[in-house]
Amino acid sequence: MKTKNILLIAWVAAWAAGTVLAAPYVVLPNGQQVPGTAIRALANGDVNLTTSAGVRTFPKGSFLKAVADKPAEYDQAVAALNGKKYDEAVKLLTGIVASQRGLDWDVQAAKILPQALLGKGDAEGAVKAYERLFLMSAEEKQNPESAWGLRRALLQAKQYPALLRQLDAVAAGGSRPDAARAQTMRGDIQLAQNNVELAALDYLRTAILFADIRDAAILGEATYKAAAALEQLKDPRAKELFKKVATEYGASPYAAQARGKM
Structure with missing residues (x-):
């Protein structure tokens, strides 16, 4: 019994050590989290946190992050986005970005706002939303999900020169x-401009020159798109590539589509 109690105490201690404090709270440069019951970001960048000892002001630059309670509108926005109610999602997310400025949820909302804008067909708006996100949070610029999200938005917005500059940078330093993903997206740019033969060549470059990465998702996409482009060109080699996707890249999201082409 004593051993069980010791194990239980140890488990609870470990759980508590890894548990993030409930919002609202402020994170100090040393990693300490200061909890409170209410929080407010001021126009000058300071943050007021209401604690059991009263209101404590954290001057701008003296803390790493200030976090408010999750606004109810956030879950509503996610539900609207999942339900393809894009106008509603945009309205809710835009409101959160404005009302939660400097309190973390502005960034969380800004991260998914471009998806809602793309859903309603506003690719240019999505590009601007990503640009605003990167101004709000330098960390998000290094987040692969956000970085590639911007590139997809640039593609849909037909902002090809800006996208190509990004792809060049990725190819040079990524x-x-x-x-490999950048090379595939070059093919997407060509295909979007109806340059099917050039698109096929770009997709094939990914499939052949980057075969060493052994990534089913990346290679499966490139190979499938190469096959689809060749099919448009009535090239009989398309069938072989569809088969390759289905058999060698079975984990790829494109595998099921490829099997339908065999």
């Missing part, structure tokens, strides 16, 4: 998988 990882091999990212360089």
Whole structure:
């Protein structure tokens, strides 16, 4: 019994050590979290946190992050986005960005706002939303999900020169998988301009030159798109590539589509 109690105490201690304090709270440079019951971001960048000892002001630059309670509108916005009610999602998320400025949820809302804008067909708005997100949070500029989200938005907005500059930078300084994704997106740019033959060549470059990365998602996409482009060109090699996707890249989201082409 004593041993069980010791184990239970140890488990609870470990759980507590890894548990993030409930919002609202302020994170100090040393990692300490200061909890409160209410929080407010001021126009000058300071934050007022109401604690059991009263209101404590954290001057701008003296803390790493200030976090408010999750606004109810956030879950409503996510539900609207999942339900493809894009106008409603945009309205809710835009409101959160404004009302939660400097309190973390502005960034959380700004991260998914571009998805809602793309859903309603506003690709240019999505590009601007990503640009605002990166101004709000330098960390998000390094977030692969957000970075590639911007590139997809640029593609849909037909802002090809800006997108190509980004792809050049990725190819020059990114990882091999990212360089492969960039090469595939070059094909997407060509295909969007109805340059099917050039698109096929770009997709094939990814499939052949980056075969060493052994990433089913990346190679499956490139190979499938190469096959689809060749099919448009009535090239019989398309069938072989569809088969390759289905058999060698079965984990790819494109595998099921490829099997339907065999």
